[in-house]
Amino acid sequence: MSTNYKAGFVGVVGLPNRGKSSLVNQIVGEKVGIVSDKPQTTRKSVVGIYSSDEMQCLFIDAPGFIKADKGLNKFLQEEAKSVSQSADVLMLLLTTESDTIANSERALEEVKSKNKPWFVVINKMDTNQPHRVLILEELIKKYDVPYFKHSTVDKSYDASTNILNHLQGLLPASQQALYDPESFTTSLTRDWVSEIIREKCFELLHEELPFNLAVQVKKFEESTPKNCVRIFSDIVVSKKNHCPMIIGKKGQKIKEIGMMARKEIEDLLGEKVYLELFTKVKPSWVSDKRFLKEMGYVVDSRQQ
Ligand SMILES: Nc1nc2c(ncn2[C@@H]2O[C@H](COP(=O)(O)OP(=O)(O)OP(=O)(O)O)[C@@H](O)[C@H]2O)c(=O)[nH]1
Ligand SMILES: [Mg+2]
Structure with missing residues (x-):
């Protein structure tokens, strides 16, 4: 050093x-x-x-x-x-x-x-x-x-x-590194996974939809016997009529979102991933303080 x-x-x-x-x-x-x-x-x-x-x-x-x-x-x-x-x-x-x-x-x-x-x-x-x-x-x-x-x-x-x-x-002088120099982010894997899913929603959905949805990973099971990470996640929307737009004809859209997200998550984790997505309606979540907090949308930029 x-x-x-x-x-x-x-x-x-x-x-x-x-x-x-x-x-x-x-x-x-x-x-x-x-x-x-x-x-x-x-x-x-x-x-x-x-x-x-x-x-x-x-x-x-x-x-x-x-x-x-x-x-x-x-x-x-x-x-x-x-x-x-x-x-x-x-x-x-x-x-x-x-x-x-x-x-x-x-x-x-x-x-x-x-x-x-x-x-x-x-x-x-x-x-x-x-x-x-x-x-x-x-x-x-x-x-x-x-x-x-x-x-x-x-x-x-x-x-x-x-x-x-x-x-x-x-930058200020420092005796040492503030975080492990081997890491590239302070985000937790679970948060990172939900962001990847949200990114695919931004890519594949249009108009006001991406701005009105949140992604909440409900279950993240590591190394199951089949050596596969199992992830279950909700795509939360504020209006009921948004669900069919996310799901698409015969479930095509949500399948595509899931497929693109899964590929990228597999690349990062270096493991096989099983990803299941669900839609969930939560009226006016964008102004629901408790839900926003639950999602981590709080003011703390130095979170780990
Ligand atoms: N042509 C061009 N496009 C760029 C460049 N840098 C970023 N983009 C594109 O600009 C768009 C916005 O990039 P982001 O990195 O998401 O921008 P951001 O400032 O983080 O946006 P917010 O998170 O919404 O505040 C994406 O489509 C990028 O691919 C660049 O140097 N040239
Ligand atoms: Mg940005």
């Missing part, structure tokens, strides 16, 4: 759908958080761990900044706020593809107001139009804050190494 060893929490913040989870997954080198093309995918903060001989960065992948006043959206907003408070360093993701300059300015002001070491990543450089990047750069320069141009999909814009080197300078 280096004598200049650093370790700490990096809050990854920005508006929804800016590629925060994608960037954390890329730097950590494992799928820590789920990704989709729909905004507000991440609900609970997930910690992705990057460890080297020089440092340990604990990336808190937070839900995007949103404005809301009740229910699940309120939790999302609080979670984003709490990440900003508990991080040692803040990394703000902006894109020119979907951010207007006013949006970017609001996000820059928000992060600056936290009075923490911070920097900016202009993400999705593969799709950004050059003149819009120039305008954004002009704006960022007013804040006198370092920025990196990056893309998580196009290697020619890969700034991961520069981002990590920069973080090395910003």
Whole structure:
């Protein structure tokens, strides 16, 4: 371990759908958080761990900044706020593809107001139009804050190494790693499994459906005699008429969700998986405080 060893929490913040989870997954080198093309995918903060001989960065992948006043959206907003408070360093993701300059300015002001070491990543450089990047750069320069141009999909814009080197300078000194350097996340397997199922719902279901469902793993039985992990999970919806949409014609949809999720879970666990999915109606779960808590949608970004 280096004598200049650093370790700490990096809050990854920005508006929804800016590629925060994608960037954390890329730097950590494992799928820590789920990704989709729909905004507000991440609900609970997930910690992705990057460890080297020089440092340990604990990336808190937070839900995007949103404005809301009740229910699940309120939790999302609080979670984003709490990440900003508990991080040692803040990394703000902006894109020119979907951010207007006013949006970017609001996000820059928000992060600056936290009075923490911070920097900016202009993400999705593969799709950004050059003149819009120039305008954004002009704006960022007013804040006198370092920025990196990056893309998580196009290697020619890969700034991961520069981002990590920069973080090395910003993180607090530490005698030792804060978490096991062999781990890539602090999430429990059970939580991770429910997130994978939720990701497949985001991929295969449309309109308001993915935003109105929650996934709750009810049973997780390890190493049964057949050497197969057995997982039983509910897909919880708030309206009865959502069930047939999830189940699909002759059960085709839910089967597809289950199949895609099972493959990915098997890859991670390195074991055969039996996965059974059920739909469950829980009216207005999005504003049911007790259920939200049960789901872990609470404000605590340093959860293990
Ligand atoms: N073209 C392009 N797409 C990207 C890039 N990074 C991420 N994406 C895509 O952008 C979408 C959103 O990515 P996420 O990582 O889920 O974004 P997020 O900021 O975590 O979103 P929330 O969790 O909803 O706040 C996905 O479809 C990604 O595949 C990039 O550099 N270039
Ligand atoms: Mg996300």
